[in-house]
Amino acid sequence: MGLLDLFRRTPPSAHVAKERLRIIVAQERGNRGGPDYLPLLRRELLEVIRKYVNVDPDAIQVNLEREDGHEVLELSVALPEKMRA
Amino acid sequence: MTEIIVVTSGKGGVGKTTTSASIACGLARRGKRVAVIDFDIGLRNLDLIMGCERRVVYDFVNVIQGECTLKQALIKDKRLENLFVLAASQTRDKDALSVEGVRRVLDELIADGFEYILCDSPAGIEKGAHLAMYYADRAVVVVNPEVSSVRDSDRILGLLASKTQHAEKGDGGVKEHLLLTRYSPRRVATGEMLSVTDVKEILGLDVVGVIPESTDVLSASNAGTPVILNENSDVARAYEDAVARLLGESVPLRFIEEPKKGFFARLFGG
Helix, strand or coil, X not given: CCCCHHHHCCCCCHHHHHXXXXXXXXXXXXXXXXXXXXXXXXXXXXXXXXXXXXXXXXXXXXXXXEECCEEEEEXXXXXXXXXXX | CCEEEEEECCCCXXXXXXXXXXXXXXXXXXXXXXXXXXXXXXXXXXXXXXXXXXXXXXXHHHHHCCCXXXXXXXXXXXXXXXXXXXXXXXXXXXXXXXXXXXXXXXXXXXXXXXXXXXXXXXXXXXXXXXXXXXXXXXEEEEECCCHHHHHHHHHXXXXXXXXXXXXXXCCCCCEEEEEEEEECHHHHHCCCCCCHHHXXXXXXXEEEEEEECCCHHHXXXXXXXXXXXXXXXXXXXXXXXXXXXXXXXXXXXXXCCCCCXXXXXXXXXX
């Protein structure tokens, strides 16, 4: 890096790229191999829950886990802070 | 023993065909008998990069549909004795390729004593890309150090792990390798570009090559001479190293660090 670069450089962006990729790749790998209906199921569940509680789109996790011979559909909803009070 | 290697990426324009042509040449130059097949049906391009576009008479689809023999369709490279090209068809019929048809051609190449068959995949995840990877023993996943290319290649890794013959048989799967292209050590040093280590970490693959960004790639495609044959190019050296690693040699990575600059150049960022 040169002295003049200090004045004209844009802030380094590679670490932002890496973080974004790390998250999206992990998420997509998690959905991989699962049935195609999972994303839709997740969206519809979100709509239903939102009728009653205003939750964040990221607050719903739908996972399908395979454990020796049987499958477990795991649904986890994080409710907003003030709801719990 | 024949090895089938797919060169794939998901995203277009990252250097699949450049890589297929150079790896094919590199293997042939080491005395291996090599066939390189263009799977991009409708958008034939490997012939241009290999410089044999005017010698294409019959193509991959003609062979599959029995309109000519494989021998008639294989184009012998003029520079390297053991290298043959099978051009893509320019038909618009997407169903011209079939799993059985591809199998027949591969079997015939294997029976003919080819040691390496390179399958140059089209971009995307449609039929052509699926067929290019289906019978592969190994995959060279070409990636640019850039977000969309990295994400798309991860999608391809998912397909390699599920939609290939090795995956279906459950016999260890396709061996995957990462090949980074258009790498700029200068931009990595300033934090503007993902580094080899970053991409390797995100995708969890072993690195078979890092090809530096260079104007030599365009000159090579302009001339129809695979860039690996340009003796004065760092790109050629980087591809040569990648070929050595594919053959199991242990070669340290080159061209991943910025050349050291003098005091004044550093001061003024020259």
